[in-house]
Amino acid sequence: MTVTRQYTLPYCNLVLEGIEASVGDPYSPMTVLMNAECQFPGVTETTLAGGREFLDSLVAAVSAYGQHRLSGIPRPTSDSQPLVDLQPGERDLHHLIVRQQPSTQPTVDTEAQVPLVMPLTTVQFYDLMEAVDQLLADSLTLPDLKAQFQAIPRRMVKPAEPIAQRSAPAVVGAVALVAAGLALFFVPPPTFEPSRLEDRTATESLTPEADSPEDVESWESAPVITDAVVLTTLRRQLRQRLQEDWSTDSAPSEDLVYRVVVSETGDVLGYKYENDAALEAVDSTPLAQIALPTPDPAAPRQAVAQFLARFTPDGEVEVDVWDSALAAEDDPPTAEDTAPEAATNGDLDTLTNKITDGDRIRTLNQALRVQLSEADLPSTRADLIYQVRLDSRGNVVGYEAVNTDALLLAKDTPLPDLVTARPASDDQADFRVVFTSRGVIEVSPWDGWPQ
Amino acid sequence: MPVDSPPKSSVPLILELLPTPELPSQECPRRARTQIDLLLLAIEALDLGGSEAMLTGAQELGLEPVLKGRVNLWLLRSTNPMRRYSQRRPMSLEEAKAMVAIIGNLARRLTVLMRQLLTGYQQLRDRGLSLDHHLRLADYLQRFRTHFRARMNPRRAGVIAYSSDERLDELAISLLEQLLLCSGILGTQRLWNSLFDGEVV
Numbered sequence: 080m081t082v083t084r085q086y087t088l089p090y091c092n093l094v095l096e097g098i099e100a101s102v103g104d105p106y107s108p109m110t111v112l113m114n115a116e117c118q119f120p121g122v123t124e125t126t127l128a129g130g131r132e133f134l135d136s137l138v139a140a141v142s143a144y145g146q147h148r149l150s151g152i153p154r155p156t157s158d159s160q161p162l163v164d165l166q167p168g169e170r171d172l173h174h175l176i177v178r179q180q181p182s183t184q185p186t187v188d189t190e191a192q193v194p195l196v197m198p199l200t201t202v203q204f205y206d207l208m209e210a211v212d213q214l215l216a217d218s219l220t221l222p223d224l225k226a227q228f229q230a231i232p233r234r235m236v237k238p239a240e241p242i243a244q245r246s247a248p249a250v251v252g253a254v255a256l257v258a259a260g261l262a263l264f265f266v267p268p269p270t271f272e273p274s275r276l277e278d279r280t281a282t283e284s285l286t287p288e289a290d291s292p293e294d295v296e297s298w299e300s301a302p303v304i305t306d307a308v309v310l311t312t313l314r315r316q317l318r319q320r321l322q323e324d325w326s327t328d329s330a331p332s333e334d335l336v337y338r339v340v341v342s343e344t345g346d347v348l349g350y351k352y353e354n355d356a357a358l359e360a361v362d363s364t365p366l367a368q369i370a371l372p373t374p375d376p377a378a379p380r381q382a383v384a385q386f387l388a389r390f391t392p393d394g395e396v397e398v399d400v401w402d403s404a405l406a407a408e409d410d411p412p413t414a415e416d417t418a419p420e421a422a423t424n425g426d427l428d429t430l431t432n433k434i435t436d437g438d439r440i441r442t443l444n445q446a447l448r449v450q451l452s453e454a455d456l457p458s459t460r461a462d463l464i465y466q467v468r469l470d471s472r473g474n475v476v477g478y479e480a481v482n483t484d485a486l487l488l489a490k491d492t493p494l495p496d497l498v499t500a501r502p503a504s505d506d507q508a509d510f511r512v513v514f515t516s517r518g519v520i521e522v523s524p525w526d527g528w529p530q
Numbered sequence: 531m532p533v534d535s536p537p538k539s540s541v542p543l544i545l546e547l548l549p550t551p552e553l554p555s556q557e558c559p560r561r562a563r564t565q566i567d568l569l570l571l572a573i574e575a576l577d578l579g580g581s582e583a584m585l586t587g588a589q590e591l592g593l594e595p596v597l598k599g600r601v602n603l604w605l606l607r608s609t610n611p612m613r614r615y616s617q618r619r620p621m622s623l624e625e626a627k628a629m630v631a632i633i634g635n636l637a638r639r640l641t642v643l644m645r646q647l648l649t650g651y652q653q654l655r656d657r658g659l660s661l662d663h664h665l666r667l668a669d670y671l672q673r674f675r676t677h678f679r680a681r682m683n684p685r686r687a688g689v690i691a692y693s694s695d696e697r698l699d700e701l702a703i704s705l706l707e708q709l710l711l712c713s714g715i716l717g718t719q720r721l722w723n724s725l726f727d728g729e730v731v
Contacts, residue, residue, distance in 0.1 A: 150565075150728075202648050202649055209714040212720075213715055230723050232731065
């Protein structure tokens with residue numbers, strides 16, 4: 080028995096006539112299609128009609144075109160011309176293209192037939208697609224006709240730009256290279272002129288001479304720091320800075336000697352090489368980095384000290400006072416290296432057995448204070464700070480200067496006399512002793528007062 | 531096939547209709563994330579209560595296991611690389627399915643309005659009139675432009691392309707067409723598959 084299925088939308092009627100599977104059963108699906116008609120009321124009088132081949136082609140075209148509209152990515156075109164096709168047209172229209180069916184029209188040359196083109200608006204196309212979708216979703220009509228959605232694989236997608244456009248930058252680059260090559264072909268190769276090379280090295284060696292000597296000589300007229308303590312402090316600071324910043328992997332083959340001008344605050348104001356090796360290797364030393372930019376010549380002159388810095392091939396930095404008269408006054412070897420070191424018994428080792436008893440620490444602190452105040456106090460302009468180590472019986476085991484002034488004036492303090500050679504007990508404690516500039520002695524436990 | 535009571539399952543029923551595509555990585559591709567967010571933006575421009583409807587739509591579809599609340603929805607939409615506060619977190623395919631289901635659901639409710647707007651647009655174009663002549667359409671375009679400019683990062687190359695009103699109107703119209711196409715009975719599935727055009731292995 081023939082049954083009819085109709086899918087009606089405002090702009091599209093899809094009517095299918097066919098035969099159901101079992102006669103008399105209202106829920107029996109239509110399995111055989113006899114005729115399919117597609118009308119577009121309000122759009123065109125033309126009725127599209129055909130068999131299963133037409134319907135399959137219509138469904139495939141609508142699905143493919145709908146997916147293209149949604150994703151914006153064009154489908155790869157197949158070589159065979161489908162019966163029904165959809166192509167985007169001008170002014171947001173969608174062209175439904177229907178070719179005449181070869182079976183009904185026995186023409187040999189199908190290519191010559193003029194296809195029927197129907198422009199549809201978006202809403203009209205939507206109705207066509209919805210009619211097709213309702214058919215696909217209807218399990219009572221042609222159950223073998225299923226929706227087949229398939230995303231386009233990556234390899235099938237054509238790149239957005241044609242190959243001519245994509246290769247354009249590469250072609251332009253190649254052409255530019257050839258042009259540049261041709262142009263440079265006519266330029267004569269430079270000839271080697273030894274005299275020119277010498278000229279250049281001469282100018283190069285002049286450049287550092289041009290600015291750095293000025294740096295130093297402009298300070299010749301500046302007031303000179305003569306205070307031995309300040310000089311020693313500055314000297315130690317400078318030596319420490321240079322040694323820290325100097326990367327010894329660029330050790331020179333001979334001594335690099337520089338004259339360095341240092342301000343009272345320890346800033347390096349200028350420097351000048353004293354031998355040729357020093358001039359060549361100036362970039363390997365940290366002097367260029369730590370030197371301050373040349374100050375305004377009109378600025379008030381500050382007191383400066385001049386030093387001789389020597390970078391040895393062993394990777395050591397030696398710093399001496401430039402003016403030998405001041406150096407004698409300063410007397411660095413005795414003041415710094417020999418005398419205090421002998422008196423302090425060298426550096427204090429880290430304490431292993433600390434006295435932890437709070438009362439004991441307080442008693443020791445008090446005893447040390449009394450011991451120190453009995454002796455003559457040094458006259459000092461700055462505070463002298465020492466770390467003093469006592470054993471549990473109150474014997475001074477050793478001491479160490481904390482600041483530079485303390486190091487220089489250690490001999491004047493009572494501390495060297497207090498150090499005993501008696502065997503010390505195992506548990507010891509450190510104290511902080513300060514001889515202030517006002518003549519006061521401050522003694523406190525090194526690790527702070529016990530709780 | 532109408533179903534009266536959806537079965538209680540860990541995966542919401544509607545998501546089972548959407549097949550998992552064979553992608554090189556199990557994350558939602560960049561173009562899909564952008565498209566999902568732009569379609570939702572168009573829905574908001576069409577429907578004043580659009581953002582609330584997204585949440586209630588998620589509840590009606592039983593998508594709470596995948597989309598937990600307003601903040602999560604905002605975070606997911608912010609995976610659109612065009613966004614001003616674009617999130618670097620990925621969008622999983624399950625989350626993308628839920629978003630697509632919501633879009634299809636909301637688009638279905640707006641079918642009539644979208645048909646009116648597109649029909650009006652076609653008439654204005656045929657007569658060569660500017661888009662201001664259709665009050666409701668001009669309203670939609672205006673609102674879309676405002677939403678877009680407020681939320682997208684104007685320094686992104688993808689957003690700079692839409693700096694003029696005309697370009698934004700074109701985008702809004704094409705999104706309107708796409709929304710209409712996914713409002714049909716199989717629209718959700720069509721939209722889902724279209725997201726992976728040129729992405730599947």
